[in-house]
Amino acid sequence: MEEQLTRKQIRFWSGAYFVIILAMIGGFVLATSQITYSWHWSVVPTYFVAHETVKVQAELEGTVDSIQSSGESSTITVKGEDGTFESYEVPSGGELLAGETDMVFPGDTLASYQEWRPGLLMLGMMVTIKVSLYAIVIGILLGIWGGIARISANPAARWLAYTYVELIRGTPLLVQIFIWYYIGSTLINQLFHKYIGFEIPALWYGVIALAMFTGAYVTEIVRSGIQSINHGQTEAARSLGMTHFQSLRYIIMPQAMRRILPPLAGQFISLIKDSSLLGIIAVRELTKATREAVTTSFASFELFFTCAALYLILTFTLSLCVQYLERRMGTS
Amino acid sequence: MIDVKNVDKIFYAPHKIQALTDVSANIESGEVVVVIGPSGSGKSTFLRCLNHLETADAGHILIDGVDLLDPATNIDKIRAEVGMVFQSFNLFPHKTVEENIILAQRVVRKRSLSEARERTAILLEKVGIQDKAKVFPPQLSGGQQQRVAIARALAMDPKIMLFDEPTSALDPEMIGEVLDVMKTLAREGMTMVVVTHEMGFAREVADRVIFMDSGRIVEVGPPEHFFTNPSHDRTKLFLNQIL
Numbered sequence: 001m002e003e004q005l006t007r008k009q010i011r012f013w014s015g016a017y018f019v020i021i022l023a024m025i026g027g028f029v030l031a032t033s034q035i036t037y038s039w040h041w042s043v044v045p046t047y048f049v050a051h052e053t054v055k056v057q058a059e060l061e062g063t064v065d066s067i068q069s070s071g072e073s074s075t076i077t078v079k080g081e082d083g084t085f086e087s088y089e090v091p092s093g094g095e096l097l098a099g100e101t102d103m104v105f106p107g108d109t110l111a112s113y114q115e116w117r118p119g120l121l122m123l124g125m126m127v128t129i130k131v132s133l134y135a136i137v138i139g140i141l142l143g144i145w146g147g148i149a150r151i152s153a154n155p156a157a158r159w160l161a162y163t164y165v166e167l168i169r170g171t172p173l174l175v176q177i178f179i180w181y182y183i184g185s186t187l188i189n190q191l192f193h194k195y196i197g198f199e200i201p202a203l204w205y206g207v208i209a210l211a212m213f214t215g216a217y218v219t220e221i222v223r224s225g226i227q228s229i230n231h232g233q234t235e236a237a238r239s240l241g242m243t244h245f246q247s248l249r250y251i252i253m254p255q256a257m258r259r260i261l262p263p264l265a266g267q268f269i270s271l272i273k274d275s276s277l278l279g280i281i282a283v284r285e286l287t288k289a290t291r292e293a294v295t296t297s298f299a300s301f302e303l304f305f306t307c308a309a310l311y312l313i314l315t316f317t318l319s320l321c322v323q324y325l326e327r328r329m330g331t332s
Numbered sequence: 333m334i335d336v337k338n339v340d341k342i343f344y345a346p347h348k349i350q351a352l353t354d355v356s357a358n359i360e361s362g363e364v365v366v367v368i369g370p371s372g373s374g375k376s377t378f379l380r381c382l383n384h385l386e387t388a389d390a391g392h393i394l395i396d397g398v399d400l401l402d403p404a405t406n407i408d409k410i411r412a413e414v415g416m417v418f419q420s421f422n423l424f425p426h427k428t429v430e431e432n433i434i435l436a437q438r439v440v441r442k443r444s445l446s447e448a449r450e451r452t453a454i455l456l457e458k459v460g461i462q463d464k465a466k467v468f469p470p471q472l473s474g475g476q477q478q479r480v481a482i483a484r485a486l487a488m489d490p491k492i493m494l495f496d497e498p499t500s501a502l503d504p505e506m507i508g509e510v511l512d513v514m515k516t517l518a519r520e521g522m523t524m525v526v527v528t529h530e531m532g533f534a535r536e537v538a539d540r541v542i543f544m545d546s547g548r549i550v551e552v553g554p555p556e557h558f559f560t561n562p563s564h565d566r567t568k569l570f571l572n573q574i575l
Contacts, residue, residue: 236423240435240436
């Protein structure tokens with residue numbers, strides 16, 4: 001029996017919700033005012049898009065031969081001592097510091113202009129998205145194979161999948177990341193270096209660690225999804241002459257997929273959050289980028305709140321996408 | 333067509349049960365054989381051994397001369413020739429009626445889409461639900477679902493059809509429509525093995541009746557002999573209980 005509330009009680013508790021939230025925010029503001037923390041929200045946008053001054057510098061000794069301006073840019077041509085010409089492009093809006101016939105030496109600033117570039121947080125977020133996306137794709141593939149292997153009749157496949165799941169689930173992700181980075185990368189990179197001649201960047205060891213970790217959980221999700229489908233479905237498919245693979249491909253997986261979507265979404269949301277651990281192996285994802293931003297601006301309160309909000313945007317978007325998928329699959 | 337020789341089947345889970353003991357039977361092409369017996373007598377296990385959904389532990393099961401229990405046999409090829417209809421229909425709920433019937437034609441028989449569609453339309457008309465082609469199975473009544481399941485099995489153009497209590501999960505008023513489809517099939521000369529409790533169907537359609545009890549075939553005979561003058565006491569007792 002569900003608890004019943006009168007309309008008046010519902011109105012009261014709805015109001016109470018907002019009061020509690022406001023009180024929490026108010027309390028926090030009050031607390032910070034006690035410790036005279038000075039808020040600088042204005043620095044936050046500069047970590048999304050930073051603009052910086054680019055100097056156009058002469059690379060040879062000589063005189064400025066001509067300055068031609070077209071609509072989009074100006075071109076400064078310098079005639080060298082030895083008669084060679086070199087030209088420099090300055091976008092419109094840039095400031096021209098040299099005039100015609102000026103003598104210039106290498107390193108002299110001819111012009112300067114402002115350039116927009118993605119800020120630290122933006123870059124960090126892109127890395128977080130990239131790493132998570134790769135890990136999700138690899139994790140799904142690992143999980144589907146793992147899940148199928150986990151209930152295979154073949155003991156080698158079954159035990160391998162079981163070992164994989166237990167090994168990964170039973171150890172901390174942080175330790176796994178260290179192992180991949182310090183042991184895995186040392187081994188693999190040295191062998192690669194020796195025999196193939198290239199090395200895999202640290203980012204990929206982070207991706208592998210996250211993918212292997214997620215794959216183990218997805219394996220269990222896929223296994224329970226497959227097992228939740230009535231055995232009669234397999235029997236019907238096999239009785240029509242379909243192979244084991246065909247019955248999985250056309251009958252079992254499509255139905256299991258619908259059921260495993262919600263737990264899968266939860267797993268991927270965890271993955272996005274867990275990617276914050278990659279900062280410790282020098283992958284500059286969102287959290288590490290935030291910490292770096294804090295060291296240069298000292299606006300730790302603002303930046304960590306922003307960091308949290310950005311994670312929330314990522315996870316919530318993912319959650320919405322999955323809800324949409326679920327609805328679409330549910331109606332077909 | 334089907335030759336079963338000295339088949340044993342033992343289940344180990346949840347506890348050891350000898351489901352079939354030294355079962356031998358011979359079913360000719362075009363014959364309709366009805367298997368009856370009390371629950372737990374092994375009749376469903378016997379039927380499921382015929383398309384290798386259960387693996388017999390001993391003996392031989394020859395379909396068209398090919399031994400199912402020979403490890404070299406490609407079981408998927410045999411199953412394509414042996415249609416099966418289940419008590420609980422087992423339609424694919426994520427596919428429409430039409431897609432249910434088309435799928436195996438495409439992936440097993442490698443038919444073109446238009447060919448498979450054509451065959452599906454003919455079969456749906458045969459089982460009397462041509463207007464439900466685009467509907468999903470859960471929206472159909474039990475009787476309709478079972479008729480779709482029969483059409484799905486027939487789409488493979490099987491040489492043999494196995495029916496595992498096809499009307500046991502149906503409301504009484506829907507049993508007739510499914511039995512009618514089965515009778516039509518029998519009349520057309522399909523080789524059929526039917527596990528059922530429908531004695532009327534057995535009497536009317538069966539060429540022979542197999543009576544099983546405790547994992548053994550107790551008695552085999554034409555229905556007129558079987559229902560009027562059974563030779564075994566166990567058969568008499570069973571018939572007394574249900575008729």
